[in-house]
Every structure is written in structure tokens, then in C-alpha cells.
Amino acid sequence: MKIGIIGLPQSGKTTIFSLLTGIDVDPYSPVHQKGVAKVYDKRVELLSNMYNPKKTTYATLEFYDTPSLDPSDKKSRTQVFNMVQSADALLLVLRAFENENVLFPEENAYKQLRVALDEFIFRDLEIVVNRIEKLENSKRKLDNREEIELKLLKELREVLENEEFLSKHELTEEQKKMISSYSLVTLRPIIIAVNLDEDQFTKGKYPEKERVLDLVKDYNFAYIELCGLMEKEIQELNEEERQEFLKDLGIEESGIERLSRVVYEQLGLISFFTVGPDEVRAWTLKKGSSAVEAAGVIHTDLARGFIKAEVIKYEDLINYGSEKEVKEKGLMKLVGKDYIVEDGDILTIRFNV
Ligand SMILES: Nc1nc2c(ncn2[C@@H]2O[C@H](COP(=O)(O)OP(=O)(O)OP(=O)(O)O)[C@@H](O)[C@H]2O)c(=O)[nH]1
Ligand SMILES: [Mg+2]
Structure with a gap:
């Protein structure tokens, strides 16, 4: 499973990428990475203790860090969406943390979410309109399938022009297949990750949280709260210190554990296991x-x-x-x-x- 991490400038995408994959990234480096995260599962650990295998293998999730999604910069926008084209799901990072030293244009998480949703809709509209034009300007007569596609695309254009997500429009399996190669963003599973500071995290509160949750529910997004920088720092401690810090913060599971659960749920995934003296292994499967x-x-x-x-x-x-x-x-x-x-x-x- 591939997950593209996207979000407005300076929201903490790279910090969260590092937290999830354990890969240290220089925040000033222009290179954007992909990395693999182990899906920690207590069951694998218990099975491994029981079988004592030569090898224990956890399931993995692949993450892509992307450059900022900057609404004012069309070129960078296109670049971001192209990078996540093959992703099975998108992790949209919203910034709630306060940090005077880090500039930020949109003042709260709710506003960022709205801006990002508009970007998603706009991206899909661009693709749909392009395809419509291509079909309509075709020099030869359209075949049957193309006629059906054109009609469908016009329907979708209307949905998008009304500023709605395509996921809210009912589509048959056949129709979904017909447009699957366009990787439309508003049809994709989306996970909202709000990046909090320590204070917000312990209080479980941040500005405009209610409105963010309303939108999450309305759009059927998955939702998770992370404390990116803090959790990353904790990860670098030794085991004993780490346990203590996590307890103080009231975190029972690491960021990747919590996120894996959310991802599995949102994508409709389950785990099955194979066991034996050579290997105990977790595998990922569609429900x-x-x-x-x-x-x-x-x-x-x-x-x-x-x-x-x-x-x-x-x-x-x-x-x-x-x-x-x-x-x-x-x-x-x-x-x-x-x-x-x-x-x-x-x-x-x-x-x-
Ligand atoms: N206080 C606080 N600062 C954070 C947190 N997460 C990230 N930061 C800081 O915010 C700045 C931006 O973080 P990045 O992870 O580089 O954000 P980004 O979204 O990748 O930024 P761009 O790729 O430039 O768009 C860095 O200075 C981080 O140290 C957080 O949870 N709390
Ligand atoms: Mg970054």
C-alpha cells in the first residue's frame, strides 16, 4: 500500500514522514523521499515468541513525502499531484501546532482543510475538462465506449463545478473502471492527520477542531491526531525513557501503530498470518x-x-x-x-x- 503525504507549506509533512518511516530528512533539502514503515502488530510479536522463527516479518506501508501544496503556485501543485498519482490513499497533514519561528499562511486547521479540498476538486476538474475537450475535438467519430465515457465525464464535471467531491456522486463499478486511469483525487481514500503541539495534544483540543470533525464526518475521511515533532523526538530516546515520556503524554501506541490502524480501516484491509520455524509473517489483504x-x-x-x-x-x-x-x-x-x-x-x- 502506498500513501502520499500532502499538505500546505510548513504543515509538518516531512516531520511526520520521518516519524512514520524512521528516515531522517533534512527539512531544507529539496529532495522528496519515499520510505517504508513497519506496521507494528502485537499479534506478530506474540506469534514470534511462540514459534521462535529465524525471521519475523511485519507488514509494511510505503509513504511518499511531497513538496508543499501551494495554491498560489500552479506548477508545484501539478508536481505534487503527479507524485501521488499511484498512491492508494492520501494523508493530508493539517497544521494546528503553534510555532512562532515557523511562518504559516493559513491560520487554522479548518481553513487549511477547506483550501486543500478546493485544490482537490480543482485538480479533478482540470483532468475531467481536459479529457472532455480531447474527446470532443477528436477528428474521428467516437466509438460507443467513448460516447459513454464522454457522457459520464460531463456528469462528473457538473459535480465538480458544484464544488462537490466525486466520492459523493454515486458511480457503478463499471463507471469507476472507466475513469480509474485518471487517478481522480476526490475518489481516493483520504486520511486527515492534524499535527498538534504538546499542549494541544495533552488537552485534546485545537482551534476549530469541531468544524474539522464535521467536515471529516461529512466526507467520510479517516482522522488521526499526531504530535509530529514531539513523537519524533521521543522515538530517538532509549526504550526506558521512551516509555516514560509516552506515559506522560498519555500516548499508548506510537504514531505508526495508530496510523496503521486508521489506514487499514479506511482502505478496508485486514491482516492474516503465516507461521513456522523459518518465518512468522503478517500479510495484508483486502477485506x-x-x-x-x-x-x-x-x-x-x-x-x-x-x-x-x-x-x-x-x-x-x-x-x-x-x-x-x-x-x-x-x-x-x-x-x-x-x-x-x-x-x-x-x-x-x-x-x-
Ligand atoms: N512546534 C512544532 N513544530 C513543528 C511540528 N511539526 C513540525 N514542526 C516544525 O515546523 C517546521 C516545518 O516542518 P516540516 O516537517 O518541514 O513541514 P513540511 O510540511 O514538510 O514543510 P514544506 O515541505 O516546506 O512544506 C519545522 O521547523 C518543524 O520543526 C510540531 O508538531 N510542533
Ligand atoms: Mg517538507
Whole structure:
């Protein structure tokens, strides 16, 4: 899963990128990076303790840091949107933290959110209008499919001209497919991350929070509060100091733990596990996927030669302490291709290629 971090100038994008990926970035460097974050999952740790494998592998999320989304600079805007074109979701950073030393044009998080939403709509409108013009100016007669697309695009143009998100417009699966190559921003899963200072974080309050939450609900965005700079500094401490600081701040889980949960929920993802003496590993899967699709995530050969899958529930394994016990209790299931995998399933694929 790829996640593009975007936001207005000086909102803390690079700080949050560093927090999530552990990659230190010089804030003055013009180079924008991508980095991989480990999706920490307590279950993986417990399974690893149980199996003592040679290798323990967590799921990962890939993040892209981008330059500022600056409404007054058309070129940089285009650059930002091009950078996140292939992202599965966007993490929009809003700045709430107070810092006299860091200039900021928009005074509160709510205003930034509004500005960003307008930018998203504007970007999509540009793309839709471009495509309409291309089709209408075509020298040859449009084929059937193109006629249908043109009609759809005009519908979408109207939605955008009314300053609405396309996600609020009902689209059939077929229609979604038809426009999927345009990577429209207002159809994408969006996660709002408000970057707070320590004081705001402990109080759980920042200016215009209510209005931000109203918009979040209205648009069906995911939402998370982070304390970018502080959490990043804490990350650099040794374990003991870190625990103490986190407790003082009332943070039970690190930024990446909290964010992973939000991302999984918003994108409709679940985790399943494979276990054994060689490796304990977490895998990411779309909710509603079948056993054979899960096998395909591990390796295409496993999907191709799929025969059956053994399924053990994570909870059962922890409750009974060993695979053997679970099997004796009759709690191991043998399932076929169409079995719908659930979060926390431990799978062993039987296959033959
Ligand atoms: N007090 C405080 N300062 C922060 C926080 N997060 C970031 N900053 C500071 O704000 C400035 C901008 O942070 P960056 O992470 O570089 O912001 P950015 O959005 O990447 O900035 P551009 O890429 O230039 O748009 C830096 O000086 C940070 O140290 C925070 O949570 N609290
Ligand atoms: Mg930056």
C-alpha cells in the first residue's frame, strides 16, 4: 500500500514522514523521499515468541513525502499531484501546532482543510475538462465506449463545478473502471492527520477542531491526531525513557501503530498470518478476499496450485498455546478456494505445482 503525504507549506509533512518511516530528512533539502514503515502488530510479536522463527516479518506501508501544496503556485501543485498519482490513499497533514519561528499562511486547521479540498476538486476538474475537450475535438467519430465515457465525464464535471467531491456522486463499478486511469483525487481514500503541539495534544483540543470533525464526518475521511515533532523526538530516546515520556503524554501506541490502524480501516484491509520455524509473517489483504487470493499475495504459485488451506484463528492459538492443542480441540478448519479470509486468520496453504 502506498500513501502520499500532502499538505500546505510548513504543515509538518516531512516531520511526520520521518516519524512514520524512521528516515531522517533534512527539512531544507529539496529532495522528496519515499520510505517504508513497519506496521507494528502485537499479534506478530506474540506469534514470534511462540514459534521462535529465524525471521519475523511485519507488514509494511510505503509513504511518499511531497513538496508543499501551494495554491498560489500552479506548477508545484501539478508536481505534487503527479507524485501521488499511484498512491492508494492520501494523508493530508493539517497544521494546528503553534510555532512562532515557523511562518504559516493559513491560520487554522479548518481553513487549511477547506483550501486543500478546493485544490482537490480543482485538480479533478482540470483532468475531467481536459479529457472532455480531447474527446470532443477528436477528428474521428467516437466509438460507443467513448460516447459513454464522454457522457459520464460531463456528469462528473457538473459535480465538480458544484464544488462537490466525486466520492459523493454515486458511480457503478463499471463507471469507476472507466475513469480509474485518471487517478481522480476526490475518489481516493483520504486520511486527515492534524499535527498538534504538546499542549494541544495533552488537552485534546485545537482551534476549530469541531468544524474539522464535521467536515471529516461529512466526507467520510479517516482522522488521526499526531504530535509530529514531539513523537519524533521521543522515538530517538532509549526504550526506558521512551516509555516514560509516552506515559506522560498519555500516548499508548506510537504514531505508526495508530496510523496503521486508521489506514487499514479506511482502505478496508485486514491482516492474516503465516507461521513456522523459518518465518512468522503478517500479510495484508483486502477485506472480503478469498483463500486463493490470500495464497496469491504470498506467491502466485500458491494461488495457481491451490488445493486447500488450513485455517487457525489467532485467538484460538493464543488461548490453547499450541497448534497441536487447537487441532485436538477440532478448531482447525480445512477450507477451499472460496473461503473468505478473516482478520487474524493463520493460514497454511496446501498446494501442488
Ligand atoms: N512546534 C512544532 N513544530 C513543528 C511540528 N511539526 C513540525 N514542526 C516544525 O515546523 C517546521 C516545518 O516542518 P516540516 O516537517 O518541514 O513541514 P513540511 O510540511 O514538510 O514543510 P514544506 O515541505 O516546506 O512544506 C519545522 O521547523 C518543524 O520543526 C510540531 O508538531 N510542533
Ligand atoms: Mg517538507
